[in-house]
Amino acid sequence: MLHRFLSRGLGAAVAPQSTVPPPSVIEPIEDIRASFIDKFQKRRIEAGEKPAERAVFRKQHGAAKGKLTVADECPAKLRKGLWQGGPYDVWMRWSSDVPPNIPDQNNNTLGFALKLFGVKGPTLATDNPLASTADLIFQNSDIFFVNNAQEMAAISSEDETNAFTAIHKRSLLILNEMAKKENSLAAARYYSTLPYAVGEEIVKYRLIPAQAVQTAAPGPSPVYLAEDIKARLKAGAISFVMEAQSFVDDSVTPLDRATERWEETISPFVPVARLDIPAQDIDQAGQAAYGESLAFSPWRTLYENRPLGSIADARRISYPASAAVRRSLNGQLMEEPDHPR
Structure with missing residues (x-):
């Protein structure tokens, strides 16, 4: 099972050397691309959205610079x-998966995306694969509300989502769980949600605060998450520990059933790296705009660290396509940045 799944990830990365997937694999991926870009992103743009926004995780809370260092405790x-x-x-860019005018009090899913600079070797990105960058994408939920690309392709509208969750009650429960309240971006826990290869191993990642973070109930501001992270980083540095949870077998740590949790009691997390974010003014001129200009994709990574699963396969097409639409209309560079701002 492990070998077959890793081989599938390889096939997705080097399609010219593999056979053409059957229609049952191709069509959900194209349906997902069409839903996120043609139905959602482009229709908003045609309705007058300026500047053009991302297909998902549209509300930016802040962008910051930092350093990611492999931990001494990282297993060989x-x-x-x-x-x-x-x-x-x-x-890095913190965001929520909602339009920018939706208040933070609505308890929306958080996104946390990291762009690493100085990466050695070509990546699996479909655009600018020789750029010396790699991306890591997290959200504040360790499970997803659909299992795979086939299920995701079945919910391209609100009516379809309601019909799906009427039958798949677990998906509705997970959607409600994903809309969790967070008092601070610095205190939240973030998860890769989907599995990744690490050489011959398979893992899921998470980021947890390196130290206890004191929080208070948020005030009435609809952008309290942005205000909180701005104040914290003006006052001092914050840090996260990046950890990995290893695949055991498909019965307890399933590879393409994203609604099922990998229990920590079965597969404990181990340290991999540390993210240190120095004190800074994230409101300084150009910093927010720089964060908005960045594009992130889980496939912008080395082959040894490739994402796995059918949802990841769909993201390989949808993410760069969405970024290209947005950057082209906004007059932004289409290439990856060579150096950090």
Whole structure:
């Protein structure tokens, strides 16, 4: 099972050397691209949205610079690809998966995306694969509300989502769980949600605060998450520990059933790296705009660290296509940045 799944990830990365997937694999991926870009992103643009926004995770809370360093405690079996290099300069973007005018009090899913600079070797990105960058994408939920690309392709509208969750009650429960309240971006826990290869291993990642973070109930401001992270980083540095949870077998740590949690009691997390974010003014001129200009994709990574699963396969097409639409209309550079801002 492990070999077959890793081989599938390889096939997705080097399609010219593989056979053409059957229509049952191709069509959900194209349906997902069409839903996120043609139905959602382009229709908003045609309705007058300026500047053009991302297809998902549209509300930016802040962008910051930092450094990612492989931890001394990182196990030897995980020191592959990205985790045998570094330290890396990093730019990161916090966001929510809602329009920018939706208040933070609505308890929306958070996104946390990291762009690593100084990566050695070509990546699996469909655009600018020779750029010396790699991306890591997290959200504040360790599970997803659909299992795979086939299920995701079935919910391209609100009516379809309602019909799907009427039958798949677990998906509705997960959607409600994903809309969790967070008092601070610095206190939240972030997860890769989907599995990744690390050499011959398979893992899921998470980021947890390196120290206890004191928080208070948020005030009435609809952008309290942005205000909180701005104040914290003006006052001092914050840090996260990046950890990995290893695949055991498909019965307890399933590879393409994203609604099922990998229990920590079965597969404990181990340290991989540390993210240090120095004190800074994230409101300084150009910093927010720089964060908005960055594009992130889980496939912008080394082969040894490739994403796995059918949802990841769909993201390989949808993410760069969405970024190209947005950047072209906004007059932004289409290439990856060579150096951090």
